[in-house]
């Protein structure tokens with residue numbers, strides 16, 4: 001059975017990917033920053049099939065080559081790991097490049113799926129001025145627009161990271177698929193909410 005790598009296994013979307021792949025009978029490697037943190041990663045080993053087919057491996061977006069071992073030998077990579085706080089720009093952009101470089105080094109990898117965001121599409125001056133209403137894959141958020149409104153650091157980082165990912169994919173002939181979710185909500189698999197959900201909660205509570 002095929003083996004896949006899911007980056008950032010403690011994350012909200014990643015945990016569902018790991019669960020779903022295990023349910024299909026696949027072998028799964030997932031990366032976390034601290035595999036020794038039982039409180040944070042323990043729930044992953046409780047998923048059905050995890051004890052037989054899940055490996056939890058250490059990798060950090062900010063360390064070059066950190067994902068090589070987790071990616072070497074797998075046929076598909078789901079790259080979901082991403083910070084969401086104000087310090088995210090470098091880890092998001094360089095981290096995406098870091099993961100894609102590991103993918104291009106691994107001849108086993110047939111397809112890479114990157115979770116970008118609708119934030120990389122919709123922040124544009126022409127949308128704000130209502131000159132454009134319908135957006136598709138030809139539209140990109142404008143980094144200058146994101147920089148003008150300081151709260152859009154996340155959109156800036158996701159836009160630049162996705163553009164870089166497409167550049168690398170073109171240069172290396174990689175089969176890249178990008179998904180651009182808006183708000184992903186639902187029951188948590190992890191015991192505690194992770195960064196994206198904390199951000200959404202803060203919006204609901206009117207704190208940001």
Ligand SMILES: NC(=O)c1ccc[n+]([C@@H]2O[C@H](COP(=O)([O-])OP(=O)(O)OC[C@H]3O[C@@H](n4cnc5c(N)ncnc54)[C@H](OP(=O)(O)O)[C@@H]3O)[C@@H](O)[C@H]2O)c1
Pocket residue numbers: 008009010011012013014032033034040059060061062079080081082083084091115116117118180181182183184185194195196197
């Ligand atoms: N959830 C949404 O509504 C939504 C909407 C649009 C796009 N997205 C995108 O979808 C992806 C997954 O989102 P999510 O909500 O599932 O994420 P999440 O729950 O916030 O989890 C993010 C994961 O990234 C990991 N991470 C953070 N910094 C890292 C670093 N320096 N090195 C390695 N790992 C790091 C965290 O791992 P640790 O355990 O080590 O902290 C965590 O597992 C992200 O790329 C996000 O931008 C999400």
